[in-house]
Amino acid sequence: MAVIFERTKGLLDVPTHYCPGCTHGVIHRLVAESLEELGVLDRATGVAPVGCSVLAYDYFSCDMHEAAHGRAPAVATGIKRAIPDSIVFTYQGDGDLAAIGTAEIVHAAARGERITTIFVNNCIYGMTGGQMAPTTLPGQVTETSPYGRDVNTAGHPIRVAEMISTLDGAVYVERVSVDSVPNILKAKKAIKKAFEIQMQGLGFTLIEVLSTCPTNWGLAPVEALKWLRENMIPYYPLGVKKDATTGEVK
Amino acid sequence: MAVIFERTKGLLDVPTHYCPGCTHGVIHRLVAESLEELGVLDRATGVAPVGCSVLAYDYFSCDMHEAAHGRAPAVATGIKRAIPDSIVFTYQGDGDLAAIGTAEIVHAAARGERITTIFVNNCIYGMTGGQMAPTTLPGQVTETSPYGRDVNTAGHPIRVAEMISTLDGAVYVERVSVDSVPNILKAKKAIKKAFEIQMQGLGFTLIEVLSTCPTNWGLAPVEALKWLRENMIPYYPLGVKKDATTGEVK
Amino acid sequence: MAEKILMKGNEAIGEAAIHAGCQCFFGYPITPQTEVAAYMARKMPKIGRVFLQAESEVAAINMVYGAAGSGVRVLTSSSSPGISLKAEGISYIAGAELPCVIINIVRGGPGLGGIQPAQSDYLQATKGCGHGDYKMVVFAPASVQEMVDLVQEGFDVADMYRTPVMVMGDGMLGQMMEPVEFKERQGRQLPSKDWATTGLRGKREKHNVINSLFLKPEELEEHNRKLQAKYREIENNEVKYEMYNCEGEVDIVIAAYGITSRICKNAVKMLEKEGIKVGLIRPITLWPFPSKAFEEMCGKTKHGFISVELSEGQMIEDVALAVNGRAPIHFYGRSGGMVPTPAEIANKIKAIVGGAK
Amino acid sequence: MAEKILMKGNEAIGEAAIHAGCQCFFGYPITPQTEVAAYMARKMPKIGRVFLQAESEVAAINMVYGAAGSGVRVLTSSSSPGISLKAEGISYIAGAELPCVIINIVRGGPGLGGIQPAQSDYLQATKGCGHGDYKMVVFAPASVQEMVDLVQEGFDVADMYRTPVMVMGDGMLGQMMEPVEFKERQGRQLPSKDWATTGLRGKREKHNVINSLFLKPEELEEHNRKLQAKYREIENNEVKYEMYNCEGEVDIVIAAYGITSRICKNAVKMLEKEGIKVGLIRPITLWPFPSKAFEEMCGKTKHGFISVELSEGQMIEDVALAVNGRAPIHFYGRSGGMVPTPAEIANKIKAIVGGAK
Amino acid sequence: MAIAKFREERCKGCGLCLEVCPVKIIGFDEKLNAKGYHPAAITEENMKKCVGCASCARICPDLVITVEK
Amino acid sequence: MAIAKFREERCKGCGLCLEVCPVKIIGFDEKLNAKGYHPAAITEENMKKCVGCASCARICPDLVITVEK
Amino acid sequence: MAHQEIIFAGFGGQGILSMGKFLAYAGLDEGLNVSWFPSYGPEMRGGTSNCSVIIDEDPIGSPLVVDASTVVVMNRPSLDKFESHVVPGGLLIIDSDLVNREPERTDIDIIKIPAQTAAEEVGSKKIANMVLLGALVERTKIVPMEALLHALKAHGKEQFYELNKKALEKGAEYARK
Amino acid sequence: MAHQEIIFAGFGGQGILSMGKFLAYAGLDEGLNVSWFPSYGPEMRGGTSNCSVIIDEDPIGSPLVVDASTVVVMNRPSLDKFESHVVPGGLLIIDSDLVNREPERTDIDIIKIPAQTAAEEVGSKKIANMVLLGALVERTKIVPMEALLHALKAHGKEQFYELNKKALEKGAEYARK
């Protein structure tokens, strides 16, 4: 019998601390598999954020940094500049990347930093117990938008992939989702492609991954997938936002 | 004889510290005239940045704050939220707004903060003696890009107006120039319109003004106007980038 | 007398600020103080006041600058790494002489550290949070009730002296519930905020400017001398502390603040039973530090002092400065979220004073 | 011996770092240290090394974190407000035990303050720049040559102890030109950086992790104890200072560092002529502070000590801690960019010691 | 014939695999695992229906499942 | 007839007004002002040619010029 | 004996925190010093939840209970974690419906209550926590049952009062057995 | 008298900073302690420029010159600002082509040189600074002229050496007058 699916060597064989059904775990796998398949685990360094995935450094089998909240792109820049042939990625949540780390992600992209950012958008601050994120949907109830996000006072959600696409240094930007198996397959393809572009030294790549937070959304894991599908995807349309390797900008 | 042109009451009657021919002075006038003409000098508060215009607080006749480098949009947010009927503007350079202050401007825009940002883009850090700014043009020689900005290592210039236009909370975004009298007249119109939109409470407004730095560009003032025209405008196209009051997005 | 209710420290902070007339709250989530923001998010909009989650701690402190400069009472809250990010902003606020209240619910450091209770930001708060010659008033409550009282007092002191005030708790004080009551307060007579940027509104001739820049050295020095004079005034008028069991001669005097002081009190009681008399000085203001209380005890303690901290030796410097060589100073500290038991502290003290008399 | 050339302090810093093998520079412009970055921008690309102007000081210090974690020598440079912004990052670097050199060319504060020379970040550098229980080594050169030497030494000390090292100058030292030579240095025997994230590269089984998070209090405390042990070792081995005119009995001892110490030396000479004997202790490491030098002088000074600073009284705390009540301590400070003349200092001292003998 | 093997002690009982299995053969075990969850499992009977699509494995956030064919 | 009045002591001699004047009547004064610049000025002769367009005033960064017509 | 240090522990959603809160309120109403302190932070993510409650005539030091006079556990991991924290002679209350092992301690007082079953009998599994709390108060007498009921009335949801009261009584019965 | 404190002042672009630098280099070559310190910051924006140079046998304290043994000014604002900084008996050197007023001090040595004219005679107005520097060295003897020439050769641009040398000599002539 042939093995059709088994655990990637890109992840250490340890249990994770994620809540049941949290899709952080799926995204970890996609990143790790990509690195393994591209044969670069040996020269890869990942940067974990501050957020639920803070302990990612305990899960990925390649070298890892734990960065200050929001600063992963700057840390990754330091790593890449110090060791230019390394393959460097940041793994960041929406609080980390789209709130406190806005300047760092914009400038890493503008500089065309040869790194890959995996941006996990779950519309909430998971780690700290469910506060509003810059990506929280209008009307969404969170700890700090208890009456639903009021765009009048709390502002409008940021579409990160679209914003980053306006920057010349960003060469590949795609938004994917892990709400279903077909979408997971597409997400994998996008992540792998981003790393390939990094290996070619073409510039900055970012994959925004729509992800669930069953715990702070107050939904069962399967319900959370549905909520993502029905609420997030309409606001955050999937697809390639920019592909400078082909000249495509959407 | 009728007075055709005289000094606005929006500016105090004091000499400025700007270098000869520096167009910061022109932009000050346009802002001050707009406030005066709209009759809001009395309830206006401006926020000066850190940059050559740091002393703007000594020039505008309305109440003023001097903000930390890059943080003017946050300071302005504090002022506007504290006193909602005030008319609040930030006056910021390209180092201030597009480098260190990236997160603050993006989020003020995303929140649809009812403030007006005057963004003075002169492709350089004037105050500190001519270092590279995020808006410095490819190949441009500065103190920190002595061999010309190499986009390969220093990255690509950021088109702020375009980037901010991707944010839902930004309702009016235009890029103007003060390199000629006709353009100055257009710039004035844009600035005034931005304040009008603020008065209507519609959201965030930003006017990017292309400006000169004869001193650090190493050019005579008149040459500097020409340099702006020939080098900056092609890279930073003028015009309305977004007008949500009409639904226009370019 | 108001009714006593059980409240979490973090929520009590929010309610106290509301009672004090706080008009704006700007913050960014961080454990273990997230409930402050959550509470304000629920309450402030209901009473027509401002709750705004900033994009970062840096933005939050600068929003505070803007609102404080506009003349309203404003609060921000964070925990250790977030406070480090506010350092520049706090220095600006001090430089521009703006009143505001800043909460630090301290967690273990350095770096990302941990999220459990700690007191390892003492030196940052009292000495070096930000560049330049400035000080901020630092309150260290030891109970949820005191948290409430000091937040309210903090707004008064801030307005009185045009200075930032930090109220520093720890993860335990922030997370625990205790009975609190919101008493009617006798507020101070406060100066009017005629310096605030409210817009001229036809009431003023000259524009108001909020600023910390003084390009001419003579002017910047003058400004600094003015700040220093204010700090001396605060040192003269605003020191707060508690002395416990300090009557007569004692074997040793504990210095402890915040949650640690409560544990120390239990240790004092344990030792009392063993015939060891231990005094306790509990600084309530960490800056200005209650040096006089220590001076007073120098001649009355057999074995000197012991600084007990949830840190690796920070307040001990201020104790040493106050004692100034007149008595030995010992130390007992835990860190990283470890909290000592009264027995541990008692044992340490017994080792110093040599067991029961 | 290498040739002596005239060099600006700021440029000498850059050249010294290059000599020390610094592979990456990350910085953000700020007066009065912009020449450091400008120099690196000119030189580093030519020798295949990295110059990168970051988008902010916050980004710069986190780039330093990344590069230091990757095992290369890395430098960043800023001035007061910029250092405040780096506070969180420095705490992370200390927590993750990464070696790097940080330059602070101090200007007047607080807030935006001014751009003229000052020493008002002493407490920030030595006590409270960032949250948590950590220390960084702080060098205070007094000449451009010493700036060069200490930047080079700084990289060694950083690598030796896996710790951030700050080299703290002021606007004057940064802007002035003096003769310097770049000597062949006898480097230290340094531990290998087997902890660096170079990629596994088939050479390691286990991945390397750069991190400052320890969620379990026991582990965070253990980590803190390890850091403290390292700090004690540094205190034992790395104190540097100069004693000038301290032989025999003296009327008073000046404590002064950096540029101020040079002015004080001139004051010492002036007073000598008037028959007043003044010693000078010049701390070269501000942390660890040369307490022993002060202890040594306690019995040999008639009128105690005087701390002379370009600040409103910061180093005086460390002087007091070292002297510990054994002698009186006086103070003379200027601030905001004001720099005293030798005569001013001499006058102050005469007022204390009561004129010539 | 295909087999989906579950590493029971790693399962958090989230149910995502149940949802995506095209032949709906995955259920929860009655007993709790060491983590305190009812782990996903396939009865011997049901296993025969497995088409080896690996959907379950692909959506499992905890890498509980290996699929062979 | 139009008049452009120059507030000489404020002029920094940048020359922008010279450049934009449609009738090119503005020149620099020989003497230095207190700031040390040769201030812009219009001779009495030239003033007659002023069309009162205020272009000079609009581009002057230092608000040196008032225009009347 | 007006000094009790209690740990309540179980899964999130079982009402662990509110159990502690009502007890603390009852203590407060009795004029005693009280404190309540939850575990916080990422360990919550594992789904566990616990809190410390102290009721004392004297002022309270640390609100964190290490040596507990009483421990109430509502799942197996909590028993594993906290069994050792009961002081000799102290009390351990176990929801025996949810905990599938016997305690090992022999030097303490142990009450095993099939709280889920008992609560369901009263009306809803959701109030199993109240059953256990009833047992605690009955056995320790730390506060009068009336004080607890008063706290429930004053600080709980009106509509659950009667149900909760029944659950408390049911628990008290078990404690009297 | 190997202790001189000199202020050079004028507009940016007049070579104020390099005048000081060459002098400092000459001092260095003579084995003396030297320091050079420019004014910095936004006042530069006004177009003014100045630097302090100290040459001393003893170690140098502050590099900022307040009480100058010599002041060299190349514009009117600099004369206004620094005339009072010359110590009694000190030296004031003025580019009389650019400074349109007489100095007020009578207790000091004053050399007025039409340096622009003199420089133009030598070859270019741009080296007026060197004319003034020549006068300074000649009058003060702070360093031998040879040392200055050596500094120019070692640290200046090759192609300007001869011109500069002539300018220095021209200045020296004025000082000898």
Ligand SMILES: Cc1ncc(C[n+]2csc(CCOP(=O)(O)OP(=O)(O)O)c2C)c(N)n1
């Ligand atoms: C400087 C700083 N500010 C705030 C925090 C607290 N904090 C930790 S994680 C987090 C947000 C995490 O949200 P997100 O990035 O969306 O990641 P998720 O947990 O949702 O995966 C915050 C605000 C911190 N650790 N440091």
Ligand SMILES: Cc1ncc(C[n+]2csc(CCOP(=O)(O)OP(=O)(O)O)c2C)c(N)n1
């Ligand atoms: C935190 C901090 N970093 C850096 C500086 C130094 N600084 C002052 S102005 C400036 C840049 C100004 O450039 P820009 O914003 O483009 O304004 P301009 O002078 O060109 O008008 C910098 C980096 C500072 N004052 N504070």
Ligand code: SF4
């Ligand atoms: S809190 Fe949300 S994002 Fe974090 S691990 Fe749990 S489900 Fe995932």
Ligand code: SF4
């Ligand atoms: S330096 Fe440039 S931007 Fe600044 S005042 Fe001078 S010309 Fe204007």
Ligand code: SF4
């Ligand atoms: S491999 Fe496919 S058919 Fe088999 S159990 Fe998994 S999801 Fe079901």
Ligand code: SF4
């Ligand atoms: S998806 Fe994985 S963790 Fe979830 S129930 Fe299935 S096997 Fe268990």
Ligand code: SF4
């Ligand atoms: S008003 Fe017009 S015509 Fe008259 S001087 Fe000015 S620019 Fe020239």
Ligand code: SF4
């Ligand atoms: S534009 Fe204004 S400052 Fe410039 S030369 Fe004309 S009048 Fe003078």
Ligand SMILES: [Mg+2]
């Ligand atoms: Mg998130």
Ligand SMILES: [Mg+2]
């Ligand atoms: Mg600029």
